[in-house]
Amino acid sequence: IVPSNNYVYNVHHEGRTYIVCLENKTCTCKRFQLDEIPCSHAWAVLKKKHLDVGPYCSDMYKPSNLLDTYKIPITPLPDQNEWNVPGYINDDIVRPPKYKKLPGRPSKKYRDKAYIELYGKKSKNSCSTCGFKGHNRRSCRNGPRIV
Template sequence: MTVVPSTKYVHNVNDDGRYFVVCLKEKTCTCGRFQYEEIPWEHAWAVLKWKSLPPDEYCSDLYKPKTMLKTYNMPIHPLPDVKAWLIPNSVIADDVLPPKFKRPPGRPKGKPRKKTARELSRIKGKNTCSTCGMAGHNRRSCRNKPKDI
Protein backbone atom coordinates (compact mmCIF):
# COMPACT_ATOMS: atom_id res chain seq x y z
CA MET A 1 0.00 0.00 0.00
CA THR A 2 1.24 3.46 -0.83
CA VAL A 3 0.27 6.47 1.28
CA VAL A 4 0.03 9.97 -0.17
CA PRO A 5 -0.75 12.82 2.27
CA SER A 6 -3.38 15.37 1.21
CA THR A 7 -3.42 17.45 4.39
CA LYS A 8 -2.10 16.98 7.92
CA TYR A 9 -4.89 14.51 8.77
CA VAL A 10 -6.23 13.31 5.39
CA HIS A 11 -4.29 10.73 3.39
CA ASN A 12 -4.91 8.80 0.17
CA VAL A 13 -4.07 5.10 0.33
CA ASN A 14 -3.50 3.10 -2.86
CA ASP A 15 -4.33 -0.56 -2.24
CA ASP A 16 -3.53 -2.47 -5.46
CA GLY A 17 -5.20 0.10 -7.71
CA ARG A 18 -8.09 0.88 -5.36
CA TYR A 19 -7.94 4.24 -3.63
CA PHE A 20 -9.17 4.97 -0.10
CA VAL A 21 -9.23 8.23 1.84
CA VAL A 22 -8.26 8.03 5.52
CA CYS A 23 -8.94 10.94 7.90
CA LEU A 24 -7.09 10.51 11.19
CA LYS A 25 -8.77 13.50 12.84
CA GLU A 26 -12.30 12.08 12.39
CA LYS A 27 -11.13 8.44 12.51
CA THR A 28 -12.75 7.53 9.18
CA CYS A 29 -11.86 5.62 6.03
CA THR A 30 -13.84 5.35 2.80
CA CYS A 31 -13.82 1.53 3.15
CA GLY A 32 -16.01 2.05 6.26
CA ARG A 33 -14.24 -0.37 8.58
CA PHE A 34 -12.29 2.23 10.60
CA GLN A 35 -15.43 4.06 11.75
CA TYR A 36 -17.52 0.88 12.09
CA GLU A 37 -15.14 -1.18 14.20
CA GLU A 38 -13.48 1.87 15.83
CA ILE A 39 -10.11 0.19 15.30
CA PRO A 40 -7.55 1.27 12.69
CA TRP A 41 -7.87 -1.34 9.94
CA GLU A 42 -5.47 -1.94 7.07
CA HIS A 43 -5.72 1.47 5.36
CA ALA A 44 -5.61 3.48 8.58
CA TRP A 45 -2.88 1.17 9.87
CA ALA A 46 -0.79 1.91 6.76
CA VAL A 47 -1.14 5.66 7.41
CA LEU A 48 -0.25 5.29 11.10
CA LYS A 49 2.78 3.19 10.22
CA TRP A 50 3.83 5.69 7.52
CA LYS A 51 3.57 8.59 9.99
CA SER A 52 5.10 6.56 12.87
CA LEU A 53 2.11 7.22 15.12
CA PRO A 54 1.01 4.92 17.97
CA PRO A 55 -2.21 3.05 17.09
CA ASP A 56 -3.45 3.15 20.72
CA GLU A 57 -4.67 6.73 20.32
CA TYR A 58 -6.86 5.79 17.35
CA CYS A 59 -8.62 2.82 19.00
CA SER A 60 -11.93 3.18 20.80
CA ASP A 61 -11.84 3.19 24.60
CA LEU A 62 -13.90 -0.02 24.47
CA TYR A 63 -10.82 -1.99 23.41
CA LYS A 64 -8.39 -0.54 25.95
CA PRO A 65 -7.26 -2.67 28.91
CA LYS A 66 -8.68 -0.32 31.57
CA THR A 67 -12.18 -0.55 30.07
CA MET A 68 -11.95 -4.33 29.74
CA LEU A 69 -10.94 -4.63 33.41
CA LYS A 70 -13.85 -2.38 34.48
CA THR A 71 -16.27 -4.45 32.40
CA TYR A 72 -15.33 -7.70 34.09
CA ASN A 73 -14.66 -6.19 37.52
CA MET A 74 -17.86 -7.64 39.01
CA PRO A 75 -17.85 -11.40 39.61
CA ILE A 76 -20.13 -13.47 37.39
CA HIS A 77 -21.70 -16.37 39.25
CA PRO A 78 -22.70 -19.44 37.25
CA LEU A 79 -26.32 -20.63 37.33
CA PRO A 80 -27.18 -23.90 39.01
CA ASP A 81 -28.51 -26.87 37.05
CA VAL A 82 -31.95 -26.45 35.44
CA LYS A 83 -33.45 -28.92 37.92
CA ALA A 84 -32.43 -26.66 40.82
CA TRP A 85 -34.12 -23.51 39.44
CA LEU A 86 -36.92 -22.03 41.55
CA ILE A 87 -39.56 -20.82 39.11
CA PRO A 88 -42.76 -19.26 40.56
CA ASN A 89 -46.03 -21.00 39.65
CA SER A 90 -47.40 -17.75 38.18
CA VAL A 91 -44.62 -17.77 35.59
CA ILE A 92 -45.07 -21.45 34.77
CA ALA A 93 -48.83 -20.95 34.26
CA ASP A 94 -48.36 -18.10 31.75
CA ASP A 95 -48.75 -19.08 28.11
CA VAL A 96 -46.46 -17.22 25.74
CA LEU A 97 -48.31 -16.61 22.47
CA PRO A 98 -46.92 -15.32 19.18
CA PRO A 99 -47.72 -11.71 18.27
CA LYS A 100 -51.16 -11.04 16.75
CA PHE A 101 -49.78 -8.92 13.91
CA LYS A 102 -49.38 -10.76 10.63
CA ARG A 103 -47.39 -9.18 7.84
CA PRO A 104 -49.59 -8.50 4.79
CA PRO A 105 -48.60 -10.07 1.47
CA GLY A 106 -46.86 -8.04 -1.23
CA ARG A 107 -44.33 -5.26 -1.27
CA PRO A 108 -44.70 -2.59 1.44
CA LYS A 109 -46.12 0.65 0.05
CA GLY A 110 -43.58 3.42 -0.27
CA LYS A 111 -40.63 1.07 -0.69
CA PRO A 112 -39.62 0.78 -4.32
CA ARG A 113 -38.07 -2.45 -5.51
CA LYS A 114 -34.27 -2.45 -5.59
CA LYS A 115 -33.16 -2.77 -9.19
CA THR A 116 -30.22 -4.98 -10.09
CA ALA A 117 -27.10 -3.58 -11.71
CA ARG A 118 -28.14 -5.29 -14.92
CA GLU A 119 -31.49 -3.48 -14.98
CA LEU A 120 -29.87 -0.13 -14.22
CA SER A 121 -27.22 -0.48 -16.94
CA ARG A 122 -29.59 -1.70 -19.65
CA ILE A 123 -30.17 0.82 -22.43
CA LYS A 124 -33.83 1.15 -23.20
CA GLY A 125 -34.66 1.07 -26.85
CA LYS A 126 -37.56 0.40 -29.16
CA ASN A 127 -38.88 -3.07 -29.94
CA THR A 128 -37.70 -4.63 -33.15
CA CYS A 129 -39.86 -7.01 -35.13
CA SER A 130 -38.32 -10.44 -35.73
CA THR A 131 -40.42 -10.94 -38.89
CA CYS A 132 -39.76 -7.76 -40.88
CA GLY A 133 -36.84 -6.26 -38.90
CA MET A 134 -38.43 -2.83 -38.47
CA ALA A 135 -38.40 -0.95 -35.14
CA GLY A 136 -41.45 0.16 -33.19
CA HIS A 137 -43.44 -3.09 -33.06
CA ASN A 138 -43.05 -6.83 -32.49
CA ARG A 139 -43.93 -9.79 -34.70
CA ARG A 140 -47.34 -10.23 -33.07
CA SER A 141 -48.51 -6.78 -34.12
CA CYS A 142 -46.59 -6.78 -37.43
CA ARG A 143 -48.56 -5.47 -40.44
CA ASN A 144 -45.82 -6.46 -42.87
CA LYS A 145 -46.36 -10.21 -42.41
CA PRO A 146 -45.81 -12.36 -45.44
CA LYS A 147 -49.17 -13.74 -46.53
CA ASP A 148 -49.72 -17.49 -46.50
CA ILE A 149 -50.58 -18.96 -49.89
Protein backbone atom coordinates in the same frame (compact mmCIF):
# COMPACT_ATOMS: atom_id res chain seq x y z
CA ILE B 1 0.15 6.97 0.39
CA VAL B 2 -0.34 10.56 -0.78
CA PRO B 3 -0.96 13.26 1.87
CA SER B 4 -3.67 15.86 1.19
CA ASN B 5 -3.07 17.75 4.44
CA ASN B 6 -1.90 16.89 7.98
CA TYR B 7 -4.86 14.58 8.66
CA VAL B 8 -6.22 13.47 5.27
CA TYR B 9 -4.40 10.92 3.09
CA ASN B 10 -5.07 9.08 -0.17
CA VAL B 11 -4.07 5.43 0.06
CA HIS B 12 -3.72 3.44 -3.18
CA HIS B 13 -4.33 -0.25 -2.51
CA GLU B 14 -4.99 -3.02 -5.06
CA GLY B 15 -6.07 -0.61 -7.79
CA ARG B 16 -8.45 1.39 -5.58
CA THR B 17 -8.00 4.69 -3.76
CA TYR B 18 -9.10 5.06 -0.15
CA ILE B 19 -9.33 8.38 1.71
CA VAL B 20 -8.20 8.19 5.34
CA CYS B 21 -8.90 11.04 7.77
CA LEU B 22 -7.00 10.57 11.02
CA GLU B 23 -8.68 13.53 12.71
CA ASN B 24 -12.20 12.08 12.32
CA LYS B 25 -11.00 8.44 12.46
CA THR B 26 -12.64 7.60 9.12
CA CYS B 27 -11.78 5.70 5.95
CA THR B 28 -13.80 5.24 2.76
CA CYS B 29 -13.67 1.45 3.26
CA LYS B 30 -15.80 2.04 6.44
CA ARG B 31 -13.84 -0.50 8.52
CA PHE B 32 -12.24 2.27 10.61
CA GLN B 33 -15.70 3.55 11.61
CA LEU B 34 -17.37 0.16 12.13
CA ASP B 35 -14.66 -1.60 14.14
CA GLU B 36 -13.38 1.57 15.83
CA ILE B 37 -9.82 0.39 15.27
CA PRO B 38 -7.59 1.46 12.36
CA CYS B 39 -8.22 -0.45 9.14
CA SER B 40 -5.29 -1.59 6.99
CA HIS B 41 -5.30 1.74 5.10
CA ALA B 42 -5.25 3.84 8.28
CA TRP B 43 -2.63 1.50 9.75
CA ALA B 44 -0.38 2.12 6.74
CA VAL B 45 -0.73 5.90 7.20
CA LEU B 46 0.03 5.67 10.92
CA LYS B 47 3.13 3.55 10.32
CA LYS B 48 4.40 5.88 7.57
CA LYS B 49 3.93 8.92 9.87
CA HIS B 50 5.52 6.98 12.81
CA LEU B 51 2.42 7.62 14.95
CA ASP B 52 1.22 5.47 17.84
CA VAL B 53 -1.86 3.37 17.02
CA GLY B 54 -3.26 3.52 20.59
CA PRO B 55 -5.01 6.92 20.41
CA TYR B 56 -6.81 5.85 17.23
CA CYS B 57 -8.36 2.74 18.82
CA SER B 58 -11.63 2.78 20.73
CA ASP B 59 -11.50 2.61 24.52
CA MET B 60 -13.38 -0.70 24.47
CA TYR B 61 -10.25 -2.43 23.10
CA LYS B 62 -7.97 -1.15 25.86
CA PRO B 63 -6.87 -3.55 28.64
CA SER B 64 -8.30 -1.35 31.41
CA ASN B 65 -11.78 -1.68 29.92
CA LEU B 66 -11.39 -5.43 29.59
CA LEU B 67 -10.55 -5.65 33.30
CA ASP B 68 -13.53 -3.41 34.15
CA THR B 69 -15.79 -5.92 32.40
CA TYR B 70 -14.93 -8.58 34.97
CA LYS B 71 -15.07 -6.32 38.06
CA ILE B 72 -18.71 -7.25 38.64
CA PRO B 73 -18.84 -10.70 40.24
CA ILE B 74 -20.71 -13.40 38.36
CA THR B 75 -23.08 -15.24 40.66
CA PRO B 76 -23.37 -18.98 40.07
CA LEU B 77 -26.76 -20.55 39.37
CA PRO B 78 -28.38 -22.88 41.92
CA ASP B 79 -29.27 -26.48 41.13
CA GLN B 80 -31.71 -26.86 38.24
CA ASN B 81 -34.39 -28.23 40.59
CA GLU B 82 -34.38 -24.92 42.51
CA TRP B 83 -34.92 -22.70 39.45
CA ASN B 84 -38.01 -20.49 39.52
CA VAL B 85 -39.31 -20.93 35.96
CA PRO B 86 -42.55 -19.17 34.92
CA GLY B 87 -45.46 -21.41 33.92
CA TYR B 88 -45.75 -20.15 30.35
CA ILE B 89 -42.16 -21.26 29.72
CA ASN B 90 -42.68 -24.67 31.33
CA ASP B 91 -45.71 -25.25 29.08
CA ASP B 92 -43.67 -24.84 25.90
CA ILE B 93 -42.42 -28.14 24.53
CA VAL B 94 -39.31 -28.01 22.39
CA ARG B 95 -39.18 -30.87 19.93
CA PRO B 96 -36.31 -31.97 17.73
CA PRO B 97 -36.40 -30.96 14.06
CA LYS B 98 -38.78 -32.98 11.86
CA TYR B 99 -36.29 -33.46 9.07
CA LYS B 100 -32.66 -34.41 9.14
CA LYS B 101 -30.47 -31.99 7.22
CA LEU B 102 -28.39 -33.91 4.75
CA PRO B 103 -24.64 -33.32 4.65
CA GLY B 104 -23.13 -31.14 1.96
CA ARG B 105 -24.41 -28.20 0.04
CA PRO B 106 -27.89 -28.70 -1.38
CA SER B 107 -28.18 -28.43 -5.12
CA LYS B 108 -29.71 -25.24 -6.45
CA LYS B 109 -32.68 -27.15 -7.82
CA TYR B 110 -33.73 -28.51 -4.40
CA ARG B 111 -32.52 -25.75 -2.07
CA ASP B 112 -35.95 -24.26 -1.27
CA LYS B 113 -38.16 -27.35 -1.41
CA ALA B 114 -39.48 -29.12 1.67
CA TYR B 115 -37.96 -32.41 2.80
CA ILE B 116 -41.14 -34.41 2.19
CA GLU B 117 -41.43 -33.02 -1.29
CA LEU B 118 -37.93 -34.29 -2.01
CA TYR B 119 -37.73 -37.54 -0.07
CA GLY B 120 -41.36 -38.45 0.60
CA LYS B 121 -43.38 -41.15 -1.13
CA LYS B 122 -43.54 -40.67 -4.87
CA SER B 123 -46.59 -41.67 -6.89
CA LYS B 124 -46.12 -44.67 -9.15
CA ASN B 125 -46.63 -44.32 -12.87
CA SER B 126 -49.56 -46.16 -14.41
CA CYS B 127 -49.82 -48.07 -17.65
CA SER B 128 -51.99 -46.55 -20.37
CA THR B 129 -52.69 -50.00 -21.84
CA CYS B 130 -53.86 -52.04 -18.83
CA GLY B 131 -54.34 -49.28 -16.21
CA PHE B 132 -52.20 -50.94 -13.50
CA LYS B 133 -49.58 -48.97 -11.59
CA GLY B 134 -45.86 -49.68 -11.40
CA HIS B 135 -45.04 -49.96 -15.10
CA ASN B 136 -45.68 -48.16 -18.38
CA ARG B 137 -47.12 -49.16 -21.74
CA ARG B 138 -43.74 -50.19 -23.16
CA SER B 139 -43.04 -52.75 -20.42
CA CYS B 140 -46.65 -53.94 -20.05
CA ARG B 141 -47.09 -57.74 -19.84
CA ASN B 142 -50.87 -57.61 -19.38
CA GLY B 143 -53.41 -57.32 -22.12
CA PRO B 144 -55.38 -54.18 -22.88
CA ARG B 145 -57.94 -53.11 -20.29
CA ILE B 146 -61.57 -53.90 -20.86
CA VAL B 147 -63.95 -50.99 -20.45
